Amino acid sequence: MKISVKRENGFVEYGVELKETTLLEVLNFVKQTQDNSLSFSSGCRSGVCGSCSMRVNEREVLACTYKVKDGDVIEPLRNVTLIRDLVVDMDKSYTFNAKSKSWLSSLNSDARLTSEDEKINEVQSDCILCGSCYSACPVYSVNEEFLGPFALTRVWKYVSDKRELDASEKIETIQTNGVWDCTLCNECTIVCPQNISSKADIEKLRVKSTIAGYSDPSFSNSFGGGFGFDGTPSF
Ligand code: SF4
Ligand code: SF4
Secondary structure (H helix, E strand, O other): OEEEEEEOOEEEEEEOOOOOOEHHHHHHHHHHHOOOOOOOOOOOOOOOOOOOEEEEOOEEEEOOOOEOOOOOEEEOOOOOEEEEOOEEEOHHHHHHHHHOOOOOOOEOOOOOOOHHHHHHOOHHHHOOOOOHHHHHOHHHHOOOOOOOHHHHHHHHHHHOOOOEOOOHHHHHHOOOOOOOOOOOOOHHHHHOOOOOOHHHHHHHHHHHHHHOOOOOHHHHHHOOOOOOOOOOOOO
16 A cells, blocks of 8 residues: 655555554554654544644545554545644634634623533534644635634634623624635534534624624625615614
8 A cells, every 4th residue: 555645745655454443553653663854743542633634635534543544545634724734723713713702702601501502512622623624714815814614613612601791792703804705615513533524614603793784895895785674783
Protein backbone atom coordinates (compact mmCIF):
# COMPACT_ATOMS: atom_id res chain seq x y z
CA MET A 1 0.00 0.00 0.00
CA LYS A 2 1.22 3.50 -0.84
CA ILE A 3 0.22 6.84 0.59
CA SER A 4 1.30 10.36 -0.40
CA VAL A 5 1.92 12.98 2.26
CA LYS A 6 2.18 16.68 1.53
CA ARG A 7 5.42 18.03 2.94
CA GLU A 8 7.37 21.27 2.70
CA ASN A 9 8.71 20.61 -0.81
CA GLY A 10 5.76 18.73 -2.27
CA PHE A 11 4.20 15.29 -1.96
CA VAL A 12 6.31 12.38 -0.69
CA GLU A 13 5.20 8.79 -1.29
CA TYR A 14 5.60 6.13 1.40
CA GLY A 15 5.08 2.39 1.01
CA VAL A 16 3.72 0.45 4.00
CA GLU A 17 2.68 -3.17 4.44
CA LEU A 18 -0.06 -2.49 6.97
CA LYS A 19 -3.71 -3.40 6.41
CA GLU A 20 -6.92 -2.39 8.19
CA THR A 21 -4.94 0.28 9.97
CA THR A 22 -5.75 3.82 11.03
CA LEU A 23 -3.97 6.70 9.36
CA LEU A 24 -2.37 7.64 12.68
CA GLU A 25 -0.86 4.16 13.03
CA VAL A 26 0.50 4.38 9.48
CA LEU A 27 2.02 7.81 10.11
CA ASN A 28 3.62 6.54 13.33
CA PHE A 29 4.96 3.51 11.43
CA VAL A 30 6.46 5.73 8.71
CA LYS A 31 8.04 7.98 11.31
CA GLN A 32 9.56 5.08 13.23
CA THR A 33 10.77 3.04 10.26
CA GLN A 34 11.30 5.34 7.27
CA ASP A 35 11.42 9.04 7.99
CA ASN A 36 11.65 10.42 11.51
CA SER A 37 11.40 13.99 10.23
CA LEU A 38 7.71 13.52 9.31
CA SER A 39 5.64 15.82 11.55
CA PHE A 40 2.02 15.43 12.63
CA SER A 41 -0.06 16.00 15.76
CA SER A 42 -1.87 13.43 17.85
CA GLY A 43 -3.21 13.06 21.36
CA CYS A 44 -5.81 10.66 22.73
CA ARG A 45 -5.70 8.19 19.78
CA SER A 46 -9.40 7.52 20.31
CA GLY A 47 -11.30 10.29 18.50
CA VAL A 48 -11.84 12.42 21.58
CA CYS A 49 -9.22 15.19 21.65
CA GLY A 50 -9.47 16.36 18.02
CA SER A 51 -5.75 17.06 17.68
CA CYS A 52 -5.02 14.71 14.72
CA SER A 53 -7.41 16.23 12.18
CA MET A 54 -6.05 16.41 8.64
CA ARG A 55 -7.28 15.98 5.07
CA VAL A 56 -7.39 12.72 3.12
CA ASN A 57 -8.30 12.91 -0.56
CA GLU A 58 -9.49 16.48 0.03
CA ARG A 59 -11.81 15.52 2.90
CA GLU A 60 -11.21 16.27 6.61
CA VAL A 61 -10.81 13.25 8.92
CA LEU A 62 -9.41 12.35 12.32
CA ALA A 63 -6.24 10.35 11.63
CA CYS A 64 -6.87 8.14 14.69
CA THR A 65 -10.22 6.87 13.35
CA TYR A 66 -9.74 6.94 9.57
CA LYS A 67 -8.81 3.55 7.98
CA VAL A 68 -6.14 4.05 5.32
CA LYS A 69 -6.58 2.90 1.73
CA ASP A 70 -4.01 2.40 -1.01
CA GLY A 71 -3.37 5.65 -2.88
CA ASP A 72 -4.63 7.99 -0.15
CA VAL A 73 -3.34 11.56 -0.40
CA ILE A 74 -2.75 13.21 2.97
CA GLU A 75 -2.64 16.98 3.48
CA PRO A 76 -2.83 19.39 6.42
CA LEU A 77 -6.03 21.28 7.32
CA ARG A 78 -6.83 24.38 5.29
CA ASN A 79 -7.60 27.96 6.41
CA VAL A 80 -5.02 27.72 9.23
CA THR A 81 -1.33 28.54 9.57
CA LEU A 82 0.90 25.68 8.51
CA ILE A 83 3.71 24.95 10.97
CA ARG A 84 5.26 21.89 9.38
CA ASP A 85 4.04 18.95 7.24
CA LEU A 86 0.66 18.04 8.82
CA VAL A 87 1.02 20.24 11.91
CA VAL A 88 -1.03 23.44 11.92
CA ASP A 89 -1.60 26.36 14.25
CA MET A 90 -5.34 26.62 15.09
CA ASP A 91 -5.00 29.71 17.30
CA LYS A 92 -6.68 32.16 14.92
CA SER A 93 -9.71 29.90 14.52
CA TYR A 94 -10.12 29.72 18.32
CA THR A 95 -10.26 33.54 18.55
CA PHE A 96 -13.63 33.37 16.79
CA ASN A 97 -15.17 31.74 19.86
CA ALA A 98 -14.28 34.87 21.83
CA LYS A 99 -15.27 37.25 19.03
CA SER A 100 -18.70 35.65 18.77
CA LYS A 101 -19.26 35.98 22.54
CA SER A 102 -20.15 32.32 22.78
CA TRP A 103 -20.79 32.00 26.49
CA LEU A 104 -23.60 32.64 28.97
CA SER A 105 -23.50 36.41 29.38
CA SER A 106 -26.39 37.02 31.79
CA LEU A 107 -27.06 33.97 33.86
CA ASN A 108 -30.52 33.25 35.23
CA SER A 109 -29.41 31.38 38.33
CA ASP A 110 -33.01 30.38 39.11
CA ALA A 111 -33.42 28.45 35.85
CA ARG A 112 -33.10 24.71 36.23
CA LEU A 113 -32.39 22.58 33.18
CA THR A 114 -34.54 19.52 32.70
CA SER A 115 -33.33 16.53 30.70
CA GLU A 116 -35.54 17.81 27.85
CA ASP A 117 -33.80 21.20 28.00
CA GLU A 118 -30.40 19.52 27.90
CA LYS A 119 -31.33 17.64 24.74
CA ILE A 120 -31.88 20.93 22.86
CA ASN A 121 -28.17 21.66 22.64
CA GLU A 122 -26.63 18.40 23.80
CA VAL A 123 -24.87 17.61 20.52
CA GLN A 124 -23.34 21.10 20.30
CA SER A 125 -21.60 20.41 23.62
CA ASP A 126 -19.80 17.48 21.99
CA CYS A 127 -17.56 19.70 19.82
CA ILE A 128 -13.93 18.64 20.24
CA LEU A 129 -12.53 21.71 18.43
CA CYS A 130 -10.87 19.52 15.83
CA GLY A 131 -11.10 22.28 13.20
CA SER A 132 -12.40 19.98 10.46
CA CYS A 133 -15.43 22.17 9.78
CA TYR A 134 -13.25 25.28 9.77
CA SER A 135 -10.96 23.68 7.18
CA ALA A 136 -13.85 22.52 4.99
CA CYS A 137 -15.66 25.86 4.98
CA PRO A 138 -15.38 27.61 1.58
CA VAL A 139 -16.18 31.06 2.98
CA TYR A 140 -12.60 31.55 4.22
CA SER A 141 -11.36 31.82 0.63
CA VAL A 142 -13.26 35.11 0.38
CA ASN A 143 -13.62 36.26 4.01
CA GLU A 144 -10.90 35.45 6.55
CA GLU A 145 -12.92 37.12 9.32
CA PHE A 146 -15.95 34.80 9.04
CA LEU A 147 -16.83 33.64 12.56
CA GLY A 148 -17.16 30.15 11.15
CA PRO A 149 -18.98 26.91 11.84
CA PHE A 150 -17.77 25.81 15.26
CA ALA A 151 -17.98 29.30 16.77
CA LEU A 152 -21.52 29.78 15.44
CA THR A 153 -22.52 26.33 16.70
CA ARG A 154 -21.27 27.44 20.11
CA VAL A 155 -23.32 30.64 19.86
CA TRP A 156 -26.42 28.54 19.16
CA LYS A 157 -25.65 26.41 22.20
CA TYR A 158 -25.79 29.47 24.47
CA VAL A 159 -28.59 31.29 22.64
CA SER A 160 -30.78 28.19 23.06
CA ASP A 161 -29.85 27.75 26.73
CA LYS A 162 -32.77 28.79 28.91
CA ARG A 163 -30.37 30.01 31.59
CA GLU A 164 -29.35 32.84 29.22
CA LEU A 165 -31.40 35.87 30.26
CA ASP A 166 -30.42 38.15 27.39
CA ALA A 167 -29.00 36.81 24.12
CA SER A 168 -29.35 40.11 22.27
CA GLU A 169 -25.63 40.94 22.38
CA LYS A 170 -24.75 37.56 20.88
CA ILE A 171 -27.40 37.95 18.18
CA GLU A 172 -26.08 41.41 17.34
CA THR A 173 -22.48 40.17 17.19
CA ILE A 174 -23.22 37.44 14.65
CA GLN A 175 -24.72 39.88 12.13
CA THR A 176 -21.22 40.86 10.94
CA ASN A 177 -19.03 38.14 9.40
CA GLY A 178 -21.54 35.70 10.84
CA VAL A 179 -24.80 34.00 10.00
CA TRP A 180 -25.45 35.84 6.73
CA ASP A 181 -21.98 35.06 5.33
CA CYS A 182 -22.59 31.30 5.43
CA THR A 183 -23.47 29.79 2.04
CA LEU A 184 -25.39 26.88 3.69
CA CYS A 185 -23.26 24.48 1.62
CA ASN A 186 -23.29 21.88 4.45
CA GLU A 187 -19.58 20.97 4.06
CA CYS A 188 -19.08 21.53 7.81
CA THR A 189 -21.74 18.96 8.66
CA ILE A 190 -20.34 16.33 6.31
CA VAL A 191 -16.88 16.36 7.91
CA CYS A 192 -17.80 16.71 11.59
CA PRO A 193 -16.71 13.60 13.53
CA GLN A 194 -19.24 14.45 16.26
CA ASN A 195 -22.26 14.66 13.93
CA ILE A 196 -22.78 18.32 14.67
CA SER A 197 -24.51 20.31 11.94
CA SER A 198 -23.20 23.84 12.14
CA LYS A 199 -25.23 24.60 9.02
CA ALA A 200 -28.45 23.70 10.87
CA ASP A 201 -27.35 25.77 13.88
CA ILE A 202 -26.65 28.74 11.61
CA GLU A 203 -30.10 28.40 10.08
CA LYS A 204 -31.64 28.47 13.57
CA LEU A 205 -29.55 31.55 14.41
CA ARG A 206 -30.85 33.20 11.24
CA VAL A 207 -34.40 32.61 12.46
CA LYS A 208 -33.51 34.10 15.87
CA SER A 209 -31.87 37.05 14.08
CA THR A 210 -34.95 37.64 11.96
CA ILE A 211 -37.21 37.51 15.02
CA ALA A 212 -34.92 40.10 16.62
CA GLY A 213 -35.43 42.38 13.60
CA TYR A 214 -32.30 41.69 11.57
CA SER A 215 -32.21 40.54 7.97
CA ASP A 216 -29.76 39.32 5.36
CA PRO A 217 -27.83 42.43 4.25
CA SER A 218 -27.27 41.04 0.73
CA PHE A 219 -31.01 40.47 0.38
CA SER A 220 -31.82 44.00 1.54
CA ASN A 221 -29.09 45.44 -0.72
CA SER A 222 -30.54 43.64 -3.73
CA PHE A 223 -33.73 45.63 -3.12
CA GLY A 224 -31.80 48.84 -2.62
CA GLY A 225 -32.82 48.88 1.04
CA GLY A 226 -36.49 48.99 0.04
CA PHE A 227 -39.41 47.02 1.39
CA GLY A 228 -38.20 47.76 4.90
CA PHE A 229 -35.28 45.30 4.62
CA ASP A 230 -32.35 47.47 5.58
CA GLY A 231 -30.37 44.92 7.62
CA THR A 232 -30.98 46.68 10.94
CA PRO A 233 -33.38 45.89 13.75
CA SER A 234 -36.89 47.14 13.12
CA PHE A 235 -37.58 48.11 16.71
S1 SF4 B 1 -22.66 25.53 5.77
FE1 SF4 B 1 -21.81 27.59 6.18
S2 SF4 B 1 -20.40 27.34 7.92
FE2 SF4 B 1 -20.80 25.28 7.04
S3 SF4 B 1 -19.11 24.96 5.58
FE3 SF4 B 1 -20.85 25.83 4.41
S4 SF4 B 1 -20.48 28.04 4.42
FE4 SF4 B 1 -19.16 27.18 6.02
S1 SF4 C 1 -18.14 21.30 15.10
FE1 SF4 C 1 -17.42 19.20 14.60
S2 SF4 C 1 -15.93 19.50 12.92
FE2 SF4 C 1 -16.23 21.50 13.89
S3 SF4 C 1 -14.58 21.69 15.42
FE3 SF4 C 1 -16.40 20.83 16.48
S4 SF4 C 1 -16.16 18.61 16.37
FE4 SF4 C 1 -14.74 19.47 14.86
